[in-house]
Amino acid sequence: MGCFHSTASKQFPGHEDPVILASQTAFSVSEVEALFELYKSISSSVIDDGLINKEEFQLALFKNRKKENLFANRIFELFDVKKKGVIDFGDFVKSLSVFHPNAPHEDKIDFSFKLYDLDGTGFIERQEVKQMLIALLCESGMKLADETVEIILDKTFLEADVNQDGKIDKSEWQNFVRQNPSLLKIMTLPYLRDITTTFPSFVFHSEVDEIVT
């Protein structure tokens, strides 16, 4: 075992040992180290403090730090596992792991449920879905009459809200995504399979004695 933790942790608060992170996630040690190359570049893009703030996250997503986006904000909140207003390297790896092609299907369903449960009540409520639909329409410059939005919501809740109590619980969501598997497409990033070839420079910065694949 090398001195990766002791060196990197000085510059990167909350930095965790790549070997431990690999054991807790769908990534190999080499993939964790390759992700560190990506993390270093994102976390130094606005303030070079070794942490990713919301502005840096938005800059990495949109190449535009000023672009406010409901969905990017929600993803940031979920990645900010320790609720510190910033994403540290451990948060980054553990959160991205859910998007790995090999991550458990149940983890993807859980994450997507949390994503759409904007206020964290344990239910996806109609008002939340309406808020997200309106945000999407604004983002894409599409105009839909309020009646049309209500028709879409009626159809969605007729299919997903099996007990018709006006909100989607976890078990209804599990059934709904089973019937509509395309809804989980956003939960898998094929890029994560090739992360070591996308960021090959990790080899030069590796501080573990042996690269475990």
Add this chain to the structure above:
Amino acid sequence: ATPVIMNAFELISTSQGLNLSSLFEK
């Protein structure tokens, strides 16, 4: 023809803010 109404989540999942692949573009 009868218009096909997508469900809300299909529409929402097209948001750019949910497309994390852009994180990997250098």
